[in-house]
Every structure is written in C-alpha cells, then in structure tokens.
Amino acid sequence: MSTVDIPETLLVFVDENNNLVGAWLIEAVSAEIAARPTPMAIHVFEGDMEGIDYLQIAYTSSNGLVKVLKINYLPSLKSPAEGARTNDNTPEFRWWGTVDSWKYELWVDNNADFGSPEIRENVLLTTYTPSIELADGAYSWRIMAFRSDNTEVGWSPSWTFTVDTQAPESPQLREPGDNIELNTLQTVFAWTEPEPNVTYGIQIDDEASFSPPYLHENSGIGENTYTYLFPHNGTYYWRVQAFDQVGNAGEWSDVYRLIIRAPPKAPTLSAPADGVITNDNTPSFEWAEGNGDNYRLLVDNDNGFFSPEVDVLLGIADSYTVADENALRDDNYSWKVVPIVGANENSSSVWTFIVDTKPPGQAMLYLPTDRSLINDPTVDFEWTVGLEADNHRIEIDNDADFSSPVEKVWYGPTDNTHTSGYLSDDNYSWRVVTVDSAGNENFSPIWTFIIKTVVGKPSPYLPADGTFINQSTVDFEWTIGSGADSHRIEIDNDPDFSSPEENVGYGPMDNTHTSGLLADGNYSWRIWAIDNLGNKNVSSVWMFVVDTTPPTAATLHAPENGTTTSDNAPTFEWTVGAGAAEQRLLISVDPNFSQLKVDTLLDIWENTYTPSPLADENYWWKVIAIDRAGNESESPVWTFTVQT
Known part of the structure; x- marks a missing residue:
C-alpha cells in the first residue's frame, strides 16, 4: 500500500489479534515518515469518527479494524462527487471540515471561474441543501473555511457535477409490429434507442389498460431488445419506457397488440405424482409448461380412456380439482392432459395413481393391560398388528386427548413392541394407530396406566428422638406417608435393624403403636410406608432408651x-x-x-x-x-x- 501524502499521518498499530495497541501522529509528510526513529506526537482515537468533522478516513483495512485518518487543514469535498450526474436540482452538499475552522462558505457556479455564483452561502455546519432549484447543466462547487476571527483558512479543491432532470424520449416500438400474429411462444421484442446510455423497462399484459399485476414486467434491460417466453396462446399488449443514467423516466411508448397462436404443446404433469397411492378421492390435478387454447383432462380406471371417469374441457388452465359429488371410487386410475389449438391436439404422457380410502385393520392392545399400575418408569408395550397396515404408530400421552404426546413413535408393518423412555409418575393413555400407504389411519381403543415409583416418606413423631422412658411399654406415633397402602414399624436394640424386637404392619391411615414389654436398653425405631406396587419409603431413624431401674439413694x-x-x-x-x-x-x-x-x-x-x-x-x-x-x-x- 502506498502511504497517503498528507501534512500529518496517523500510524495505527495492532497486535496479532487485531486489537488496537497504539498510534503515532507524525507531523511530517509521507516522505519523512520512514526516517523518523520516534514519533513527535502520539494520539489514539477510539470509537466513531463521524463526530470529528476534520478527520477524513484515508484507508480502511480489509477486516475493518484498522483505519488511517487524514487530518484536514483545508476543507475536503464529499458530495456531489467529482463528475457526478444527478436529477436532484436541490442536491445536498457535504464536506469534511478543518481543524481550525469556525464557519464555511459554499460557492456553486455554472462557470468554472466562479464569476457569478448561483449559490454563495455562509454555513456553520458541514452540510447544506439549497432552497433554490438549479437549472439543468454543468456546475462547479467549492468551500472556503474561516476561523473564529473571520480570517480565511483556505479553499477546498473545486469539483464539478451535472444536474439533469430531462427525461429521455419514448422509444419507438419496432418488432413485432402492431396487431401481428405469431405462431411461437418465444418472442423477441425490439425498439429504437432514444438517446445513448439509457436502460429500459418493458411491460407485457393481457389487458390493454395494463392494470397490475402485469403478466410480465422487467425494468432493468440494458439493450433495446428483449426475449420473452409466453406461458400460452392469447392476445397480449406490450410497451417500453426509457430511463437515463440519473434515473429520469421517460413516457411510455405506444401500446402494441400481439396475438400468440402457437401449435399445442404437451404439458408436464406434476400432481398426483405418477404411481402414487392416495386416500383423497377428490384429488387436485396439476400440470405446467403446456400450450393450448383449451385443455382437456381425462381420468379413467382403464388406461385406454374408453369411458373416462373425468372428461372435462377447462379452457386455458393448469389445474383441476374433482368436486365432492364426483368423488372417485377406490380403484387404479390413469390420467393425461390434452392441449387443443383449433383442430390440433398434443397429449401429455400418461400417469397413474390409486385411490384407496379403506383404512387398514385395527391394532389390538395387549400390554400393559388397561388400567395397569406400574412402578417402573420404563414401560414395555405390545400389540397385535393391524391387517394390511404398512406402518404402526404408538402414541403415549399424560393427557387423554393426545394433544401433546410424550412419545409418538413409528414402526413397520410387522413390528408390535415398544419400550418407552423414562416416564415420570403420572396417569397415562396409550393407543396404536395403523396406517396404510395411502395415508388411511385406524385407531385402536385407548388404554390407560398409572406410573407410580414413589410413595410418600413417613415421619416419626413420638417418642421424640433421644427420649429416656421409665416404663417397659412405649407408645409410638408418626405421620403417614402419602400414597401408602400400608405402614410397618420396626423397633430394634441394634441400629442396623438386623433382628427387630418388634416388626408390626399397619394400614394406610394407621399412625400409632403400643409396644410390648421392652427390656431396659437403647432402642432405634423407624416407619416404612409401602404401596401395593411394592414402592417403599422409610422414615429417618429415631432413638430412645428404656430405663426402669432407679438410681442409688443419696x-x-x-x-x-x-x-x-x-x-x-x-x-x-x-x-x-x-x-x-x-x-x-x-x-x-x-x-x-x-x-x-x-x-x-x-x-x-x-x-x-x-x-x-x-x-x-x-x-x-x-x-x-x-x-x-x-x-x-x-x-x-x-x-x-x-x-x-
């Protein structure tokens, strides 16, 4: 990169990660920069430079992280750019300021000697939009900067621009001529060139009024010819408009009428796809890229089309949907589209499809049985496969309407088992849906099951932990475990409960126990909560001491x-x-x-x-x-x- 030759140069330094580490502001022209071992002054600029009007960006690195800034001692012009052409006759003038300026004077003249300026304005900012309109023509402009004591800082360079508000003339249409009939869909349009360096816009429509939306429109044409492929036969209208370099739009040309009458062209079929099996007995037929004044759709359960189920003339069309009252029976069908122009026809290829609205057989659920209680968060499912099913889909939901299944898994025609992922404790519904290749579905009955892997933890209450008791029979009390179907109290003189002195079962709501005779000693006790699925939860262990022996008398x-x-x-x-x-x-x-x-x-x-x-x-x-x-x-x- 060549160094910018300016009175002061800011050298910016970055590290290997492109982070700014310093800058040198060298008071010298570029020829002296390399000779200086140390800078005369240093200044680091951070953030947006837009607010500092005397700094001009002279170079920006490819990654945008490093900028070399020019410090202006004379005004520097921004826009209109040198040699610019514009159709704005009140253009905005913009420039960079200078270090020591207080105000500026803008001169604009249609003579390069500025002998009789069209605009001469004192401005405090570095932008100005005139209130008077400039006539079409070439102009020069420049800026004088003034200090606060009204002494001159100096002139900017002079730049030129041209105001052009004159639109080009309308093109004259040449080919095809007005009211011409063509026998091809692809047409080349041509017109005259009203002046050099213009671009064109063309509109083609099937209405002479050109009411949008248009059949076709293109406003970026660089030549005075244009090729277009019409979608089908018909009567069309076209016109052209010219634009000059600054965007002035000329008037539209005359409107020419064009008749396209090409021979019939076989369309390309698109839907229903060839060989598809569908459960829609009122299918939509679609095709494209054909040509005809009329299209005939034929649908038959015989590929010879001797007695078509559907035989309709559609005019110019590219689709047709069978009405509900004409719904097709379950069967194999062939279909084709025949474009017609006069006495000429050109048939498409023949495609086939199958209508099948009969659902497959219903799957029968087997495991887990309906209303099961399960204490395992992963559940094994099993069912009998549905007759003529191509797929099975199992749905498991904690909502009976299956609005947001927790699992929805597809299986093949012979698959009949599934193992769930982790299911949290909740009530669940499940079903299996059989699906055939046409998309017909058949839903099994809905079965339910409950996952319960946790029973509530009971809590000991009396005797309090660490209590000393002077009687051999002890009364116990606890709070019950939620969801428990039974409770069991264990009392042992060994904290590992290896051989409990008492191990007594109670019902779901029982919460008291009176022990038998307990010998003097240390005891541990706890409560188990148990449900019918075998889930258990044990309380914390509390201690007590039975001591019936009085102390020695004083x-x-x-x-x-x-x-x-x-x-x-x-x-x-x-x-x-x-x-x-x-x-x-x-x-x-x-x-x-x-x-x-x-x-x-x-x-x-x-x-x-x-x-x-x-x-x-x-x-x-x-x-x-x-x-x-x-x-x-x-x-x-x-x-x-x-x-x-």
Missing part, C-alpha cells in the same frame, strides 16, 4: 440425725446417689413433708446446700435422686432441731 451427712443446733442456716451435706441425673432436697417441719420449707432441684455435682435462716423448730429432711428416665430413689429421713 447418703446423708449433715446436719446429723437427731441433733440440735444453734445455727439457723446450717449447711446440708450428702453423698450423691449413683446414676442420678438430678437431685431434689426437701426440708419440712412435719415428718410427712406436707409443710415444706425447702423444695429445690440440684445438679448432680451439688452435694451441699445452705438455706435461708430457719425458725427455731424441729425439722425433717431428705434427698431424692432422679435419673434421666424419671426413676427416683429417696434417702432415709433425718431430723434436727434449730434452737437459738
């Missing part, structure tokens, strides 16, 4: 039994009973402990207690040891007297 030490003390707040002391979880100290003024002065619970590490001052009186006291199961052991009762 041994009393002070105040000693039967003593008298002058200390009205004596300290009570004892030895804690083995196996106790807590202790209860009772001090009373009667031996039946009905008039308690002290009743307090103490932790097992406490073996002394000092009460508030006691009145002078006789006292009885004891300590009750209590274990975690609530079993109790009482110490002996001791007495003492307070006498101050």
Whole structure:
C-alpha cells in the first residue's frame, strides 16, 4: 500500500489479534515518515469518527479494524462527487471540515471561474441543501473555511457535477409490429434507442389498460431488445419506457397488440405424482409448461380412456380439482392432459395413481393391560398388528386427548413392541394407530396406566428422638406417608435393624403403636410406608432408651440425725446417689413433708446446700435422686432441731 501524502499521518498499530495497541501522529509528510526513529506526537482515537468533522478516513483495512485518518487543514469535498450526474436540482452538499475552522462558505457556479455564483452561502455546519432549484447543466462547487476571527483558512479543491432532470424520449416500438400474429411462444421484442446510455423497462399484459399485476414486467434491460417466453396462446399488449443514467423516466411508448397462436404443446404433469397411492378421492390435478387454447383432462380406471371417469374441457388452465359429488371410487386410475389449438391436439404422457380410502385393520392392545399400575418408569408395550397396515404408530400421552404426546413413535408393518423412555409418575393413555400407504389411519381403543415409583416418606413423631422412658411399654406415633397402602414399624436394640424386637404392619391411615414389654436398653425405631406396587419409603431413624431401674439413694451427712443446733442456716451435706441425673432436697417441719420449707432441684455435682435462716423448730429432711428416665430413689429421713 502506498502511504497517503498528507501534512500529518496517523500510524495505527495492532497486535496479532487485531486489537488496537497504539498510534503515532507524525507531523511530517509521507516522505519523512520512514526516517523518523520516534514519533513527535502520539494520539489514539477510539470509537466513531463521524463526530470529528476534520478527520477524513484515508484507508480502511480489509477486516475493518484498522483505519488511517487524514487530518484536514483545508476543507475536503464529499458530495456531489467529482463528475457526478444527478436529477436532484436541490442536491445536498457535504464536506469534511478543518481543524481550525469556525464557519464555511459554499460557492456553486455554472462557470468554472466562479464569476457569478448561483449559490454563495455562509454555513456553520458541514452540510447544506439549497432552497433554490438549479437549472439543468454543468456546475462547479467549492468551500472556503474561516476561523473564529473571520480570517480565511483556505479553499477546498473545486469539483464539478451535472444536474439533469430531462427525461429521455419514448422509444419507438419496432418488432413485432402492431396487431401481428405469431405462431411461437418465444418472442423477441425490439425498439429504437432514444438517446445513448439509457436502460429500459418493458411491460407485457393481457389487458390493454395494463392494470397490475402485469403478466410480465422487467425494468432493468440494458439493450433495446428483449426475449420473452409466453406461458400460452392469447392476445397480449406490450410497451417500453426509457430511463437515463440519473434515473429520469421517460413516457411510455405506444401500446402494441400481439396475438400468440402457437401449435399445442404437451404439458408436464406434476400432481398426483405418477404411481402414487392416495386416500383423497377428490384429488387436485396439476400440470405446467403446456400450450393450448383449451385443455382437456381425462381420468379413467382403464388406461385406454374408453369411458373416462373425468372428461372435462377447462379452457386455458393448469389445474383441476374433482368436486365432492364426483368423488372417485377406490380403484387404479390413469390420467393425461390434452392441449387443443383449433383442430390440433398434443397429449401429455400418461400417469397413474390409486385411490384407496379403506383404512387398514385395527391394532389390538395387549400390554400393559388397561388400567395397569406400574412402578417402573420404563414401560414395555405390545400389540397385535393391524391387517394390511404398512406402518404402526404408538402414541403415549399424560393427557387423554393426545394433544401433546410424550412419545409418538413409528414402526413397520410387522413390528408390535415398544419400550418407552423414562416416564415420570403420572396417569397415562396409550393407543396404536395403523396406517396404510395411502395415508388411511385406524385407531385402536385407548388404554390407560398409572406410573407410580414413589410413595410418600413417613415421619416419626413420638417418642421424640433421644427420649429416656421409665416404663417397659412405649407408645409410638408418626405421620403417614402419602400414597401408602400400608405402614410397618420396626423397633430394634441394634441400629442396623438386623433382628427387630418388634416388626408390626399397619394400614394406610394407621399412625400409632403400643409396644410390648421392652427390656431396659437403647432402642432405634423407624416407619416404612409401602404401596401395593411394592414402592417403599422409610422414615429417618429415631432413638430412645428404656430405663426402669432407679438410681442409688443419696447418703446423708449433715446436719446429723437427731441433733440440735444453734445455727439457723446450717449447711446440708450428702453423698450423691449413683446414676442420678438430678437431685431434689426437701426440708419440712412435719415428718410427712406436707409443710415444706425447702423444695429445690440440684445438679448432680451439688452435694451441699445452705438455706435461708430457719425458725427455731424441729425439722425433717431428705434427698431424692432422679435419673434421666424419671426413676427416683429417696434417702432415709433425718431430723434436727434449730434452737437459738
């Protein structure tokens, strides 16, 4: 690439991934760029350059990522381009601005010396559209830039353009002449050339008024001849219009009349396809590329066409549909189309088809049986094949109307099994459709089944997890598992439930159980929810302890039994009973402990207690040891007297 020769050059650098990494703005002409080891100034421009009117793109890389920008110190013209021709007599003038400009002056003249400008306007922007219309002719234009102090920056170069609003004359039609009759469908049209370098548009129609849509239209013809293939015989009209280089459209030419009367041409048949089997007994017949003033359609169940089922004259046509009242019987048929021109005919080839509206035999469902309950998400299906069926289609849906089947699978004429993909728990309907080669269908009865692979999880409730119980028979309670047909409770003194002490079954709504006699020890228990399909779900495992053995009684030490003390707040002391979880100290003024002065619970590490001052009186006291199961052991009762 040759370097652009401009007062300042911006060199843009990219990495191997085409990412911008830097730029050099070198204040020198291109001849000096290679000699500079380092740049005099650096500036990186990012984003859209359109908002900076003094930057002009001088080069763009093929991938569009790199642009070399020219910095304008004089105005640079954009449009109308140099030498342009336009049919716009109020054209928009656009230019690039300059670095130090405040305003611009536009000059437009039909003389290159700008002696008497047609337009001379001061403009703040870099675009201007005149309000006056320019006469047809050649023009020159240029821009002067001014600084903010109104001193001149300098002129742009001068460019020229031409305004041309004059449309070309209408072409004169030459061939074929007016009211000519031709015996060929392909016709060459020719006309005069009103002026050099024009293009043409042609319209061909079967109405002299040329009401759209037209039979044929082409507005991009570069020569003054045009070849067209008519679809069929008939009377047609044609005209031509010229366009000059700037798009001025001339008037339409005269309208010429043309009669096409070519010999009959055999059409190409398209539908029904040759050899097809269909269940449509009112089929549509279609053909193309024939020629005739009239078309005769023949359809017969005898390929000699001696007594046609369909024998119609259609005029100029390329299709025909059998009416409902003339529906064809099930049979083998031959058909052809015969174009007619005068006394001449030219038959198409003969095609055949079969009408078959009888559905194949019905498939009979076998497995899974109707209303089955299944606990496997993949289901095996089986049926007996339908007589004369060419295909079978199994449909499985969780909606009885089969509006959006979860599975819809095709099988051959002898296939009678299917294994489903994964089916989620739900109610399902299924059926098998037999289909023959004509597309006739026969639906089996609809059977249903239920997929159920999950039963709800029960939850233990009582006794609470970790409970200590001081009786040998335990009451149990749980919440039932949804969808369960039975429940089973397991109680074991081994957490692996290898040999349960109790394993008792209950009904779907039962949620309580009372155990037999359980020996002291640690126990685990759980609940199973089970449905009739064998689906199971087990609760979490809870623990409890049966403890019917009371702890050892406390041994009393002070105040000693039967003593008298002058200390009205004596300290009570004892030895804690083995196996106790807590202790209860009772001090009373009667031996039946009905008039308690002290009743307090103490932790097992406490073996002394000092009460508030006691009145002078006789006292009885004891300590009750209590274990975690609530079993109790009482110490002996001791007495003492307070006498101050």
